[in-house]
Amino acid sequence: MLSKLLFVRINQRSMIMCYRYKFMSIFFLTLVAPISFAENIVVPKVKYNYVSFSSISDKNELKTHTVAAKLSVPINVKRAPVIIIAHGSGGIDERGYKYSKSFNDANIATLEIDMWAARGLDGGLSRPKHVKETLPDIYGAVKYLTSRSDIDTDRIGFIGFSWGGVLAMLIANDTNVLSHNLTALIANYPVCWAYNKIPGYDFKEVKPNKSLLVISGGHDEYDDPQDCANLIDFLPQDSKLRTKHIHFDDATHAFELPRPSSSFFDPYAFKGKGGLVSISYNKKATDVSVTKAVSFMKDKIVNRSVISQRH
Structure with missing residues (x-):
């Protein structure tokens, strides 16, 4: 006990x-x-919003769509300049994220749009018949951005990859009033052989209020290595002064994609003969391309300069 x-x-x-x-x-x-x-x-530096807006068509035969997009706005900027990002035929991928983050780090907002989901498309060859069909998405994006108080509507740029790069080339000489807001354009590997040859793909000038940067690769199997340079050489002199060209001798199409090397079929490859297009990640070219893109946009929409000499 x-x-x-x-x-x-x-x-x-x-x-x-x-x-x-x-x-x-x-x-x-x-x-x-x-x-x-x-x-x-960790105090966030960027506010992210998933938004939607209607495409804007100036032709009755084109249907309007509700376009989804990711808006990224640096929080320490009262009214931020902004870049619209347009994907390639494969749809939204790592390229948009990489460029978007770099623009955001430079206090530039981004609006990355999804042109395929609005149309119920899967990407690749599941895409519209003509790139012009997606111009209304860009017009809608511009109108949406002009409605926001946190965006400086006088400082709107555009960057596109492949399909989106073709959009940049078309916008460069587009007459739509909403295209006027897009003053700085970057076209990454925009299939240079096709312009002024295929109906609807006109590239004969860069409008006076715009600046254009074309980025190309010597191993891009859509074009011959000199096609982008030759296309720019045929521009009027004043348009040449508003155009800059960066060429990477050892870069393929979509060289920024950090994936194992691969290939895909496209009927527009090899100057319209069709065939398999090789893709291989090139880190060096990617780093330079991103740096140059940020520098170009800072110069053209943040500092609002105009290209005054041929680069």
């Missing part, structure tokens, strides 16, 4: 000590935790 009483008392003391230890631990953590938590807080 005595041993049982001693055991109970020892247990009671152990429990009391245990509760005291737990209480002190909780009290200590209550004091320390807020300080530790505060030290680990």
Whole structure:
């Protein structure tokens, strides 16, 4: 009996000590935790919103669509300049994210649009018949951006990859009033052989209020290595002065995609003969391309300069 009483008392003391230890631990953590938590807080630099808007068509035969997009706005800029990002035939991928992040880091907002979901398309060869059919998406994006108080509507740029690059080339000499807002354009590997040859793909000037940067690769199997340079050489002199060209000798089509090397079929490859287009990631060319794109946009829509000499 005595041993049982001693055991109970020892247990009671152990429990009391245990509760005291737990209480002190909780009290200590209550004091320390807020300080530790505060030290680990990362203040976001960009606000992300998933938005939608209607495409705008100036032709009755084209249907309007509800276009989805990701809007990324740096929070430390009162009215941010903005870049519209247009994907290639494959749809939204890593390229848009990489360029968007770099623009955001430079305090430039981005609107990355999805042209395929609005049409129920899968990408690749599941795409519209003509790139012009997607111009209404860009017009709708411009109108949407002009409605936002956190966007500087006088500083809107555009960058596109492949299909989106073709859009940039078409916008460069487009007469639509909403195209006038797009003053800085970047066309990444925009299938240079096709312009002024295939109906509807006209590229005969760069409008006076616009600046254009064309990025091409020497191993792009849509074009011959000199096709983009030759296309620019045929422009009127004043348009040449508003155009810049960067060429990577060892870059393929879509060279920024950080994936294993692959290929896909396109009837527009090999100057319209059709065939398999090779894609190979080129980190060096990607880093230079992104850096040059950010520098171009900072110069043209942040500082609002105009290309004054041939590069």
